[in-house]
Amino acid sequence: MKKINKDRSVLIIGAGNIGAFYDTPRSSIILSHAHAVTNHSTCNLVGFFDIDHKKAKQAAYIWDTAYFGSLEQAFSQTKPDIVIVATSDNSHSNVLLDLSKYQPLVVIVEKPIATSVVDGEKIIKLFAQKNIPLLINYSRRFIPVFQNLKNQIDKGIYGKFLGGTGIYGKGIIHNGSHLIDLLSFLVGESKVFSVFNRQFDYSDNDPSVSFILNVINDVKFTVHSINSKLYTIFECDLFFERKRIRILNSGNNVELYDVVSDKIYKNYKILGKPKIINVTLHKSLYYLLDNAYHISLNNRIKPLCSGEEAIHTLRICQSIRNLNLHD
Numbered sequence: 001m002k003k004i005n006k007d008r009s010v011l012i013i014g015a016g017n018i019g020a021f022y023d024t025p026r027s028s029i030i031l032s033h034a035h036a037v038t039n040h041s042t043c044n045l046v047g048f049f050d051i052d053h054k055k056a057k058q059a060a061y062i063w064d065t066a067y068f069g070s071l072e073q074a075f076s077q078t079k080p081d082i083v084i085v086a087t088s089d090n091s092h093s094n095v096l097l098d099l100s101k102y103q104p105l106v107v108i109v110e111k112p113i114a115t116s117v118v119d120g121e122k123i124i125k126l127f128a129q130k131n132i133p134l135l136i137n138y139s140r141r142f143i144p145v146f147q148n149l150k151n152q153i154d155k156g157i158y159g160k161f162l163g164g165t166g167i168y169g170k171g172i173i174h175n176g177s178h179l180i181d182l183l184s185f186l187v188g189e190s191k192v193f194s195v196f197n198r199q200f201d202y203s204d205n206d207p208s209v210s211f212i213l214n215v216i217n218d219v220k221f222t223v224h225s226i227n228s229k230l231y232t233i234f235e236c237d238l239f240f241e242r243k244r245i246r247i248l249n250s251g252n253n254v255e256l257y258d259v260v261s262d263k264i265y266k267n268y269k270i271l272g273k274p275k276i277i278n279v280t281l282h283k284s285l286y287y288l289l290d291n292a293y294h295i296s297l298n299n300r301i302k303p304l305c306s307g308e309e310a311i312h313t314l315r316i317c318q319s320i321r322n323l324n325l326h327d
């Protein structure tokens with residue numbers, strides 16, 4: 001019987017921090033796509049392409065691989081099976097348009113899929129026509145702890161969702177989208193109810209906005225933006241009939257609270273001491289690549305974060321960005 005080659009070649013477009021420079025081959029944890037690829041037993045990093053050729057060359061040197069002067073050169077020399085797009089937010093849709101001229105088996109794209117819904121929808125349609133699966137890196141979806149939480153919520157074990165809060169900074173599209181995506185993943189899709197604060201702490205066209213979402217049955221999720229020039233914060237607090245879930249430190253720690261009887265005041269129910277779960281968030285890039293790897297072997301396998309899911313998130317972010325404060 002003919003042996004099927006299960007090894008996969010991977011090209012990284014965008015030799016920036018998350019593509020190449022957040023860590024090195026000697027780092028103990030995986031913080032870059034390059035490290036995720038070199039750690040995967042059946043994936044092989046064939047090189048980098050970046051419009052900044054110096055960065056591509058430097059990344060290639062660190063990760064002991066090749067660099068290319070153009071996408072065309074990268075494809076003609078390596079024919080990559082998996083392509084990772086780790087370029088700046090505003091370039092994703094153009095890079096994906098260029099990529100659609102080729103036929104890789106899977107494409108991983110950093111969030112956001114695009115910076116406008118129109119561009120994002122165009123990309124999804126094009127990739128669906130070409131039958132190239134897209135996988136978007138909303139990182140928490142790839143982590144088993146968050147997948148388990150979702151399963152418990154979906155099974156009704158925690159009871160109905162009662163409301164919650166979130167905190168973030170660094171742009172509604174750039175970073176607030178992680179929070180909205182996490183809410184969609186865990187609890188369900190939502191609609192914008194109102195916005196109440198806006199600050200430009202990250203970029204001129206991507207403000208950090210405070211807002212309220214309507215989730216299921218008119219239940220609200222309130223989000224405060226905190227100026228990321230002061231410090232970085234990403235938190236989420238979700239209340240259910242039988243459980244409270246606090247997601248802290250960007251998702252590196254999760255606290256689970258049960259409802260217990262108060263020992264001091266008779267007949268009072270309160271939340272007990274939390275069970276603390278340490279999350280291996282830094283493994284998300286590896287899990288993301290592994291999902292892409294399995295899709296490359298069988299494209300009926302579901303992406304853990306699809307283009308449609310990323311567009312839902314982008315649609316909410318875009319409405320929040322475009323709403324006036326008094327709307």
Ligand SMILES: NC(=O)c1ccc[n+]([C@@H]2O[C@H](COP(=O)([O-])OP(=O)(O)OC[C@H]3O[C@@H](n4cnc5c(N)ncnc54)[C@H](O)[C@@H]3O)[C@@H](O)[C@H]2O)c1
Nearest residue numbers: 014015016017018019050051052086087088089091110137
């Ligand atoms: N999922 C996450 O948790 C997470 C974390 C960090 C960054 N990101 C995302 O990763 C992406 C990259 O972030 P970063 O911090 O590494 O940025 P960066 O600025 O360090 O790197 C971006 C690189 O892309 C290159 N580039 C820009 N346009 C290009 C194009 N058209 N073709 C080829 N190369 C191009 C730039 O020269 C630069 O080297 C962003 O979209 C960001 O939102 C996601």
